[in-house]
């Protein structure tokens with residue numbers, strides 16, 4: 001029996017050869033019944049749920065089970081959250097221990113918080129040695145923005161088209177607002193500029209490759225002419241997660257770091273989605289050897305327990321003092337235990353390397369799919385952050401949203417729990433997944449793409 005295991009990890013009792021296992025048509029009868037009862041009161045569902053209203057009951061490693069007993073391969077990790085799979089025993093035990101010992105002590109020192117900050121200082125690159133903890137990605141981003149303002153005394157900030165930084169005012173102001181759903185206009189001082197996307201470059205060289213220097217030159221011009229001269233720095237995702245796993249060219253962040261250093265601007269990098277093993281590094285920025293001044297961690301940081309972090313370089317540590325940094329839940333013992341246990345599991349299981357390996361395996365398989373299906377315009381993967389961009393035409397690159405929705409639903413019905421996103425299919429399997437299960441999941445997507453292309457007359 002092969003279990004939901006990798007390396008020394010051995011907690012799964014599910015036979016992965018038997019997953020997916022669809023016992024009913026889905027969503028099944030019980031799922032539909034729960035969904036009806038729940039949504040009478042629970043409102044504001046995400047597109048992920050609206051398009052496939054199933055009710056889940058349990059998760060184990062990289063397998064999810066719904067209330068009708070159907071088993072799915074997990075290609076979404078909750079929502080980029082359970083990077084180490086569901087209910088890893090070491091993490092569950094750590095949370096349970098502190099849940100029965102001490103639940104909250106505001107921001108008083110505790111032994112578990114002490115152990116966590118010492119561990120973070122050890123694993124994070126450079127002199128990222130100042131920490132504060134929060135309970136969601138959004139609250140960490142807001143605190144990071146306060147540090148940015150406090151450290152510089154300035155209040156204009158530059159982000160990029162299609163970035164996402166959460167749903168409160170600061171985050172929304174620096175993110176891609178597609179509709180007035182947030183009821184927001186951008187905050188004064190929030191600026192957006194284009195960002196290098198290797199598949200859809202705004203500026204490219206004669207040979208067609210992306211021209212990073214032109215982006216930096218534009219930023220300089222924009223800062224000189226489009227701001228009031230009060231710019232604190234850049235606030236960016238390393239890879240755009242919600243934007244569709246959009247990868248920057250390798251020279252972007254090194255060049256931006258140099259530009260920031262030359263101009264006295266700070267670099268705040270929002271790693272809520274990309275950090276803690278998701279791309280095969282603690283910080284995604286380590287792929288480019290760049291140390292940000294301020295960084296936010298979330299999602300996989302506590303592998304499902306709501307714990308997030310703002311980390312700053314030594315010289316900005318004192319800025320925490322002036323931003324009234326503490327919060328009700330930030331750094332509570334259960335949260336610290338979850339983050340510390342997750343960090344130790346990644347180290348003990350050598351999971352950073354495994355995530356890199358899975359990304360390479362996935363990219364190879366997705367390249368085959370691209371060769372086969374002309375509606376695939378681009379494929380990309382860094383560790384277990386993956387994307388497939390669908391187009392109506394490879395020359396015009398017109399986005400193919402309708403295909404994206406159909407492919408999402410078809411693969412889900414086959415037993416793949418994953419994330420919908422218009423014309424960009426996004427995959428974030430747990431980094432504890434074994435290669436065989438990863439390839440099985442990609443085969444299911446391949447089949448769904450083929451069926452959809454035929455249905456839409458695009459095969």
Ligand SMILES: Cc1ncc(COP(=O)(O)O)c(C=O)c1O
Pocket residue numbers: 136137138139141164165166167237241242270271272273298299
């Ligand atoms: C880059 C980034 N920043 C911030 C957030 C907001 O995090 P949360 O949903 O935990 O508030 C997200 C959530 O997806 C994110 O991807």
